[in-house]
Amino acid sequence: MALKVLVGCKRVIDYAVKIRIKPDKLGVVTEGVKHSMNPFDEIAVEEAVRMKEAKLVNEIIVVSCGPAQAMETIRTALAMGADRGIHVEIPLGQMDTFQPLHVSKVLAKLAEKEKVDIVMLGKLAIDDDANQTAQMTASLLDWPQGVFASKIDKTDAGLEIIREVDGGLETIRTTLPAVLSADLRLNEPRYATLPNIMKAKKKKVVKMKPADLGVDMAPRIQVVSVEDPPVREAGQTVSDVDDLVAKLKDKGFSSA
Amino acid sequence: AIMRGVPQLLSRARLVRVGFSASEPVLAVQAGILQPDKFTQTFVQIRGLKSSKVISQAPLTAVDIADSGKQLKQELEAIVGPGNVSSGESVVLQHGQDEGPHPGKSPDIVVFPSSTEEVSEVCKICTRHNTPIIPYGTGTGLEGGISAVEGGVCVNVSKNMNKILQIHQEDFSAVVQPGISREMLNQEVRSDGLWFPVDPGADASVCGMCATGASGTNAVRYGTMKENCLNLEVVLADGRIIHTAGIGSRPKKSSAGYNLTSLFLGSEGTLGIITSATVCLHAIPESVAAAVVGFPTVQNAVDTVVMTLQCSVPMARMELLDEVQMKACNEYSGLSYPETPHLFLEFHGSESEVESQTETVRDIAADNEGGEFQWAVQQEDRTKLWTARHRAYYADIALRPGCRSLTTDVCVPVSALPDLVTATKADIAEHGLIGPMVGHVGDGNFHTMLLFDPADPEEFRKCKEVANKMARSAIALGGTCTGEHGVGQGKMVLLEEQFGKDGIDVMRQIKGALDPQQLMNPGKVFSRN
Numbered sequence: 001m002a003l004k005v006l007v008g009c010k011r012v013i014d015y016a017v018k019i020r021i022k023p024d025k026l027g028v029v030t031e032g033v034k035h036s037m038n039p040f041d042e043i044a045v046e047e048a049v050r051m052k053e054a055k056l057v058n059e060i061i062v063v064s065c066g067p068a069q070a071m072e073t074i075r076t077a078l079a080m081g082a083d084r085g086i087h088v089e090i091p092l093g094q095m096d097t098f099q100p101l102h103v104s105k106v107l108a109k110l111a112e113k114e115k116v117d118i119v120m121l122g123k124l125a126i127d128d129d130a131n132q133t134a135q136m137t138a139s140l141l142d143w144p145q146g147v148f149a150s151k152i153d154k155t156d157a158g159l160e161i162i163r164e165v166d167g168g169l170e171t172i173r174t175t176l177p178a179v180l181s182a183d184l185r186l187n188e189p190r191y192a193t194l195p196n197i198m199k200a201k202k203k204k205v206v207k208m209k210p211a212d213l214g215v216d217m218a219p220r221i222q223v224v225s226v227e228d229p230p231v232r233e234a235g236q237t238v239s240d241v242d243d244l245v246a247k248l249k250d251k252g253f254s255s256a
Numbered sequence: 257a258i259m260r261g262v263p264q265l266l267s268r269a270r271l272v273r274v275g276f277s278a279s280e281p282v283l284a285v286q287a288g289i290l291q292p293d294k295f296t297q298t299f300v301q302i303r304g305l306k307s308s309k310v311i312s313q314a315p316l317t318a319v320d321i322a323d324s325g326k327q328l329k330q331e332l333e334a335i336v337g338p339g340n341v342s343s344g345e346s347v348v349l350q351h352g353q354d355e356g357p358h359p360g361k362s363p364d365i366v367v368f369p370s371s372t373e374e375v376s377e378v379c380k381i382c383t384r385h386n387t388p389i390i391p392y393g394t395g396t397g398l399e400g401g402i403s404a405v406e407g408g409v410c411v412n413v414s415k416n417m418n419k420i421l422q423i424h425q426e427d428f429s430a431v432v433q434p435g436i437s438r439e440m441l442n443q444e445v446r447s448d449g450l451w452f453p454v455d456p457g458a459d460a461s462v463c464g465m466c467a468t469g470a471s472g473t474n475a476v477r478y479g480t481m482k483e484n485c486l487n488l489e490v491v492l493a494d495g496r497i498i499h500t501a502g503i504g505s506r507p508k509k510s511s512a513g514y515n516l517t518s519l520f521l522g523s524e525g526t527l528g529i530i531t532s533a534t535v536c537l538h539a540i541p542e543s544v545a546a547a548v549v550g551f552p553t554v555q556n557a558v559d560t561v562v563m564t565l566q567c568s569v570p571m572a573r574m575e576l577l578d579e580v581q582m583k584a585c586n587e588y589s590g591l592s593y594p595e596t597p598h599l600f601l602e603f604h605g606s607e608s609e610v611e612s613q614t615e616t617v618r619d620i621a622a623d624n625e626g627g628e629f630q631w632a633v634q635q636e637d638r639t640k641l642w643t644a645r646h647r648a649y650y651a652d653i654a655l656r657p658g659c660r661s662l663t664t665d666v667c668v669p670v671s672a673l674p675d676l677v678t679a680t681k682a683d684i685a686e687h688g689l690i691g692p693m694v695g696h697v698g699d700g701n702f703h704t705m706l707l708f709d710p711a712d713p714e715e716f717r718k719c720k721e722v723a724n725k726m727a728r729s730a731i732a733l734g735g736t737c738t739g740e741h742g743v744g745q746g747k748m749v750l751l752e753e754q755f756g757k758d759g760i761d762v763m764r765q766i767k768g769a770l771d772p773q774q775l776m777n778p779g780k781v782f783s784r785n
Contacts, residue, residue, distance in 0.1 A: 016443060036447060050634075076447065188635035194449035194539045 002058035003117040003176070005048045007082060008107055009041040009064045011073040012127040025225050027096060028127075037073045040122025042080075044182040046189035047152060048120050049081035056154050059083050061114055065103055067092040071205065078200035079192035085205035086110065088213075097219035100128075102210065104136035109213040111141055116177065118159075123148050123181040134181035144174035147181040325364065328385050332367050332409070335377040340368040340416070351410040352403055354395050355458065357662045357708070357716070358746060360403035363390055363410035370416040372489060372497055372531040379529070380495035382409050388775050389493060391525040393434050393464030398663055399744025401468065401524050405779035411529055414461050420444055421532060428537045429486060429506050434463035434530065441535075450537040453478035456740065457649065463488075463530040468742040469522030473645075476698030477572045477604065478538055480740070481521065487534035488520050492527075493771045506534045519766070524742050525777040527770050541572070541604035545614055546638040547631035549621045550598045554578065555674045557597045560617075560624045561697050562670055567620070569613050573602035574698035575645050578677070581652070581692035585644035588651035593644065594627065599697070600645045602638075645694070652692050652705040659707045662719040666730035667701040667739030676733060680704060680726050687718045701739035720746075728753065743781045751782055 013019065014034040022029055037045075051057040062077035064070040065088040074085040088106055090098050111119050119141075124131035138145035146152070146161035150169065153160045158175040164183045192200075210217055238244045248254040333341045342348070343365045352362035364387075369375045382389045388408025395402060404410060418435025425448045432441060439459045441452045454465060455472035464470075466488060471480035478484070486508075487501035499505065500516035520527055551557040557576055564571060577585070579595045586593055599621070603613045610633075618629050632638045644651075652661060668676055677693065684691040684704070695702030704726070706719040727737040727750045737743075737750035752760050760782050767774075774784060 079449070188639065190635060191446050191451075191540045192449050193542045195542060197449045 003051070003056060004059045004115065005051065005057050005061070005118045005120055006107065006111055006114060006116040007041070007045050007048050007060060007062045007077065008103070008119070008121045008133070009045065009062055009073045009077050010038045010122070010125045010127075011035050011064065011066050011070050012038045012125055015039060015126055021226055021228055025227060026223055027226055035069065035072075037076050038122050038125045038127075040124060040126075040182055040184070041073075041077075042122075042189040043184070043186050044120045044122050044180075045077045045080050045082060046187045047149075047182055048118075049190075050187065051152075051154075052081065057118075061086060061110075061116065063088065063107065063110055065098065065106055065210075066090055067095065074205055075197075075200050076192055078203045078205075079197045080190060081196070082203075084203055087205055087207045089207055089209055094217065096223070098217070099219060099221055100130045100132040101136060101220055102215060102217060103133050104140055105215045106210060106213055107133070107137045108140035109215065111137070111177070113213075118177060119143075119179045121179070121181045123183050134179050138179035141177075141179065143177050143179050145179045145181075146172060146174055147179075148183040149180050150183050150185045152180060152186070324385075328381070328387060328409075329365060331381045331385075332365065332378060335381065336367050336369050336374050340370070342366050342368075348410070351390075351392055351395070351412065354397040354400060354402050356398035356400055356744070356746075357660050357710075358400040358403070358744075360400055361405055361407075363388075363404035364407045366392075366410045366412055368412050368415045372417075372491060375411060375413060375491045375529055375531050376495040376497055378409070378411055379491055379493055382775060383494055383773060386773060386775070388778050389529070390777050391467065391529040393461030393467070394437060394458070396458035396460045396464070397468060397744065398665075398741045399738075399746055401742060401744040401777070401780060403745060403779075405745070408775070408778075413463070413529060413531060417531065423448070423537075424506070425450065427506065428539070429534055430537055431487075431506075431532055431534045432462050433532050434461050436462055438462055438465065445537055446540065449540050451540050452484075452535060453538050454481050454484055462535060463533045466521050466530055466533045466535075467523065467525055469740070471696070471699070471701070471740040473573045473575060473696060475696060475701075476574055477570055481535075482518070484536040485517060485521055485533060486536060488517055488530050489532040490520050490528040491531055493773065493775045497531075498528075501534075522742070524744065524781055526767060526781050527776060529776075543605060543607045543610045543633070544572075544638065545603045545610045545631055545633050546641045547601040547603070547614060547617070547629060548593075548598060548641055548644075549601070549618075549629045550582075550594050550596045550627040551621075552596060552625050554597045554677050556624045556626070557599050558670065558674045558677075558697060560599060560621050560626065563620045563624070564617055565670070565698065567616060569616055570605070571601065571613075571617075571698055572604040573600065574696070575600040576693070576695040576697035576702065577645065577648065578681070578693040580690070581648060581694055582644070584651040584655050584692050585648060588654045589643050589647055591644055596627070598644075599626075600642060602642075648692070648694050649705065652707065655690060655692070656707050656709075658709065660710050661705040661707055662716070662723055663741070664704045664706065664723045664726055665701070665738050665741040666727055666735060667699060668730050668733045668735030670697070670700040672733040672735065673697065673700055673702070676726070676729055676735075677702065679729060680722070683722050683725055687722055689715075689718060689722065691722070696739075699739065700735065724750065745780060748780075748782055 014036045017034050020029045048060045052060055060082040061084055062074055062082040063086040064073045070087055074087055078085055107119055119137055121134045134147050148164045149161050150164045151162040159178055160173050163170045329341055347366050348362040351366045353360040367378055369378055388406050390402055390404050390410045392402050392410050392412040393414050414435040417433040419433050420436055422431040437459045438452055453474040455474055456470045465481050466485050469481055486506045489499050491497050500520055561574055577598050579597055582593050582598055583595045603610045632641050689706055691704040691706045693702055693704045708715040708719045731737055731754045737747050737754055743751050763782055
């Protein structure tokens with residue numbers, strides 16, 4: 001009863017890069033900036049590959065939505081162990097208005113088309129911190145969701161998932177098919193090795209457009225402005241305790 | 257012409273004024289030392305004159321000294337920009353102190369050049385002013401290599417020169433500037449399936465690692481910095497820029513000319529400033545497995561290592577932790593290993609290779625009274641297994657909160673290791689010290705973390721005594737007084753013992769040829785004469 005997994009991967013600005021706001025204040029500078037796979041998506045791919053190594057899964061399809069460069073992300077996932085890829089092409093100009101709801105619709109359509117048992121995503125992308133796609137995809141498909149997963153086990157009836165929640169850890173059981181999202185402690189992803197990178201070049205990647213899946217691309221959210229956080233003000237050195245108390249009173253931190 | 261005839265200033269004196277007395281054929285020289293709190297020296301030994309005697313001595317005025325310092329600062333600012341020159345107290349303090357136990361001396365000025373050409377101009381200025389030049393990378397050394405013992409200008413080449421210039425995936429090499437640390441390089445190349453395997457404890461500058469001839473836990477299979485450096489761009493004291501293997505050269509091998517790369521590698525900033533390094537990358541192994549196994553004695557552990565190497569098992573990591581270290585690790589990381597010597601091992605290769613290597617070593621360990629052989633393949637399980645080794649230093653400091661560590665570093669032929677370890681442990685006990693041990697046992701290199709209370713100079717003296725004794729024993733056993741950390745200041749005497757007078761004299765001659773004014777990082781590696 002081997003399962004089929006659809007893993008979503010997003011190409012984002014590398015976590016180590018210093019972000020700069022564009023002059024028009026409507027976004028950040030992406031040109032010439034180092035990009036890589038969203039770290040939570042790496043964890044998602046790794047989990048799918050481990051499930052395949054444990055013979056729970058027999059096929060991993062990786063999907064990424066984006067311009068031509070999204071292919072790099074797909075190839076990385078293939079080098080980690082995914083079997084084939086789907087590149088949903090979004091022209092560079094449209095990337096600003098391509099939002100989580102559109103991604104969810106694409107993933108839901110593909111999940112049905114490919115008849116997968118699990119949709120596996122990262123819990124959020126480090127560029128928008130939206131944390132919406134997994135939940136919306138589950139809703140569109142009317143599938144159960146196991147998000148913020150830090151452990152996933154197969155049971156006879158479906159899956160047992162331990163989730164990281166504010167109060168600690170929550171254990172849930174779902175039937176299959178299901179949508180899952182990976183949290184940080186789910187696993188430590190492997191590095192793609194050279195032989196696997198070379199093998200990945202031969203794996204099949206199919207290209208398609210959102211229109212092919214009947215997805216309407218009209219944006220629902222408009223970004224009004226993007227700004228730097230306020231510049232940190234200089235601190236003040238106080239000369240003694242009385243001075244400190246006086247300053248605290250001035251600023252309204254002390255009523256005494 | 258007169259300036260050229262006045263070499264060999266007795267200390268870091270700087271020529272301020274020269275004049276002739278009208279009545280006598282006497283060279284009157286006024287010389288000053290750059291540090292304003294030192295008195296001036298007006299006696300200068302002059303070659304070529306039949307006799308030289310002090311006519312009069314008078315202290316230089318503070319204005320004179322300040323003027324000469326100001327002049328130097330202005331010239332430096334003209335090259336690197338005023339924002340990139342500093343003599344602020346906290347800046348110079350930071351740039352004179354590395355991560356070792358020896359207190360460092362601050363330089364007078366720190367400059368932050370942005371290009372090799374700027375470094376060259378800075379050196380020319382310092383040469384003109386006869387001011388020492390101290391290269392600075394990440395300041396993570398352990399032997400006081402950046403201490404400005406004679407004052408001078410510290411050249412911080414990592415702050416603004418921080419690019420990876422080239423990555424050659426197919427040729428397995430990369431060219432980096434001094435601001436690139438080994439973890440930064442690894443982060444950059446891992447998506448290409450490559451890695452840079454030299455991993456000293458700190459996240460050090462790759463160029464700095466070339467300067468000290470650094471090494472790490474992977475040396476047993478992947479080599480040290482020496483085996484992983486193809487070319488260096490170096491700026492000499494007089495400002496000349498050279499490429500040690502040829503301009504833009506990066507072949508795997510070459511028979512062209514003197515091996516200058518080897519000369520500068522490990523020279524600890526005493527011959528020039530490294531402004532870029534061409535280093536080797538390796539393929540990320542397909543499969544990695546980690547294992548931990550305990551032994552009743554160090555001898556058992558080392559016998560296992562020797563037999564493993566003789567079976568040509570291509571071990572990636574072989575680390576020895578003694579029982580004191582295991583105790584520290586247990587306490588610090590909440591583990592429960594038996595408090596006996598342990599080997600931490602790592603296997604690299606294809607899945608089948610790793611499996612067969614592990615089997616071979618498991619059997620050898622068992623033949624040598626090895627205990628339970630724990631092993632792991634998954635990334636996070638391997639990380640957990642190696643936690644003890646990775647946190648060793650902090651675990652040691654935690655044994656005596658508030659203390660610091662004098663970390664020794666000797667390397668001997670592997671067969672000599674058990675004797676040296678036994679003798680050292682006895683010595684440590686005799687001196688009443690705590691000294692956990694960690695060893696790159698596959699290389700015959702081991703470190704003891706001799707703990708001392710920074711407020712107790714007597715304890716530090718005892719640690720030095722044990723360290724020196726260990727180094728001398730290592731030399732006597734056919735080893736070296738420093739396997740990876742470098743000589744810095746602390747081991748200069750030991751270096752002389754290891755090489756003998758003629759050996760050191762050859763080093764002095766080479767230094768004299770490349771740095772006649774003795775400006776490059778003075779007071780390090782070997783004494784002037």
